[in-house]
Amino acid sequence: MALFEVKNIIKSFGKAEVLKDISFEQEEGSVLSIIGSSGSGKTTLLRCITGLETADSGFIRVEDRVLFDSSSTVKLTGEEKRLNQLTTGLVFQSFNLFPQYTVLDNVMLARKLTSVKELKRKKASKAEIAEATEMLKEEAISLIESVGLSDKLTYYPCELSGGQQQRVAIARALMLSPKILCFDEPTSALDPQITVEVLKVIANLAKQGRTMVIVTHEMGFAKEVSDKIIFMDDGIIAEEGTPEQIFDNPKTPALRAFLSSMIKV
Amino acid sequence: MSGPSFLNVTIDLLTGFLDNLELFGLTLLFSLPLGLIVTFGSMSKFKPLAWFTKVFVWIIRGTPLMLQIFVVYYVPGLVFEVPMRERMLAAIIAFVINYSCYFSEIYRGGIESISKGQYEAGQVLGMTKTQTFFRVVLLQVVKRILPPMSNEIITLVKDTSLARIIAVPEILMCAERFTGKGLIWPLFYTAVFFLVFNGVLTLLFGYLEKKLNYFRS
Numbered sequence: 190m191a192l193f194e195v196k197n198i199i200k201s202f203g204k205a206e207v208l209k210d211i212s213f214e215q216e217e218g219s220v221l222s223i224i225g226s227s228g229s230g231k232t233t234l235l236r237c238i239t240g241l242e243t244a245d246s247g248f249i250r251v252e253d254r255v256l257f258d259s260s261s262t263v264k265l266t267g268e269e270k271r272l273n274q275l276t277t278g279l280v281f282q283s284f285n286l287f288p289q290y291t292v293l294d295n296v297m298l299a300r301k302l303t304s305v306k307e308l309k310r311k312k313a314s315k316a317e318i319a320e321a322t323e324m325l326k327e328e329a330i331s332l333i334e335s336v337g338l339s340d341k342l343t344y345y346p347c348e349l350s351g352g353q354q355q356r357v358a359i360a361r362a363l364m365l366s367p368k369i370l371c372f373d374e375p376t377s378a379l380d381p382q383i384t385v386e387v388l389k390v391i392a393n394l395a396k397q398g399r400t401m402v403i404v405t406h407e408m409g410f411a412k413e414v415s416d417k418i419i420f421m422d423d424g425i426i427a428e429e430g431t432p433e434q435i436f437d438n439p440k441t442p443a444l445r446a447f448l449s450s451m452i453k454v
Numbered sequence: 455m456s457g458p459s460f461l462n463v464t465i466d467l468l469t470g471f472l473d474n475l476e477l478f479g480l481t482l483l484f485s486l487p488l489g490l491i492v493t494f495g496s497m498s499k500f501k502p503l504a505w506f507t508k509v510f511v512w513i514i515r516g517t518p519l520m521l522q523i524f525v526v527y528y529v530p531g532l533v534f535e536v537p538m539r540e541r542m543l544a545a546i547i548a549f550v551i552n553y554s555c556y557f558s559e560i561y562r563g564g565i566e567s568i569s570k571g572q573y574e575a576g577q578v579l580g581m582t583k584t585q586t587f588f589r590v591v592l593l594q595v596v597k598r599i600l601p602p603m604s605n606e607i608i609t610l611v612k613d614t615s616l617a618r619i620i621a622v623p624e625i626l627m628c629a630e631r632f633t634g635k636g637l638i639w640p641l642f643y644t645a646v647f648f649l650v651f652n653g654v655l656t657l658l659f660g661y662l663e664k665k666l667n668y669f670r671s
Binding site: 239240241267271274275277278279281283285286287288289298299302303345346347361362365 | 569571572574575576577578579580581582585589590593594597668669670671
């Protein structure tokens with residue numbers, strides 16, 4: 190059974206049908222890239238997967254956890270919703286770091302809030318809370334190191350370049366250990382010369398066997414890093430396959446047209 | 455025969471100004487948090503509540519504060535036959551209601567100016583809506599609304615003199631007692647008290663704005 194399964198997802202905004210019956214599967218440890226022109230529904234699909242939008246109908250499952258099932262009437266508890274939420278992680282196009290927190294606190298905040306709340310509920314002592322926080326801090330520092338920013342721990346987001354901010358955002362998402370890490374055009378807000386530093390971090394994660402879904406316009410990167418590529422066109426999956434199939438042997442006219450429009454100068 | 459000395463006038467006006475300060479302090483103390491509750495009401499997804507709150511804010515912002523002070527002072531006695539005995543209390547109630555509504559609109563503007571991405575980041579990190587609001591959004595809102603809030607709070611300092619119309623013995627009323635005795639300068643002298651206090655407030659807000667300069671949002 191595939192790790193990640195998306196079945197028959199349909200989503201409309203008003204009269205506009207943005208996703209028209211999307212289904213795919215993804216194996217553990219693989220990288221799936223979603224390509225397609227603007228307005229093809231890539232970002233909406235990612236937002237449905239990560240719970241920022243609720244699909245009109247369909248089914249989404251990761252391992253044995255059902256994230257969304259339009260045919261189910263089961264009411265989820267708050268804790269179940271939170272666990273569902275944490276199954277996926279998302280790195281935004283516009284980073285969305287928390288401006289008033291340092292790099293370290295951005296990465297730690299969510300975990301720290303949950304852990305402190307949990308420990309207080311268990312009536313833990315102050316020393317125990319401090320110890321738990323210290324462990325989180327070490328974990329956060331090693332993640333920040335892994336994205337090459339160990340010298341920026343105490344910096345605020347406004348003191349960092351776009352590429353650095355995005356790397357912090359990646360560390361922040363990793364801190365929650367999501368089963369599936371999603372990227373929504375992670376380099377589209379960056380200057381071309383600094384996209385490389387972010388792409389390197391993502392490629393590194395791919396090497397380590399992280400399961401990732403990447404919406405991207407970086408065709409060279411998608412070809413290099415992906416195990417599977419989905420080409421979306423007007424709300425449907427127009428074509429899917431290995432990078433070789435997609436880039437070297439496109440079958441549909443839509444994909445051919447799209448690829449020729451993306452050819453680098 | 456000589457009139458009251460400068461020192462006597464100063465002490466007299468200062469006593470009156472204490473009433474202004476009391477009204478100012480208590481109004482802030484209650485209307486700052488109450489304003490946030492009004493904001494949540496007007497932003498509520500439960501439409502009747504949002505609608506009701508917006509009409510209430512419209513009435514309060516759309517009528518003179520002076521009239522509202524009269525209403526709070528006289529209506530309990532006239533309509534419910536429980537006369538309002540405390541003039542200061544009446545003024546405080548009217549001011550708190552009035553300023554809560556003004557603050558709520560400033561808060562709402564601040565909250566709505568925070569990008570959706572901040573809430574979404576909180577959500578995908580598994581934070582609750584309350585955590586996201588209080589740990590992430592609120593300080594950014596505070597930073598954004600400091601300039602309009604300082605404006606409004608400085609206006610409040612001067613508005614406290616409106617309490618004079620129900621005979622709260624605030625500074626202008628004290629000065630007018632001298633005018634009644636043919637002494638006009640104490641009336642103009644009151645400006646100094648307002649200017650000094652507002653000067654202190656201006657410095658304080660400048661300091662706070664500087665304090666929050668360490669981040670940009």
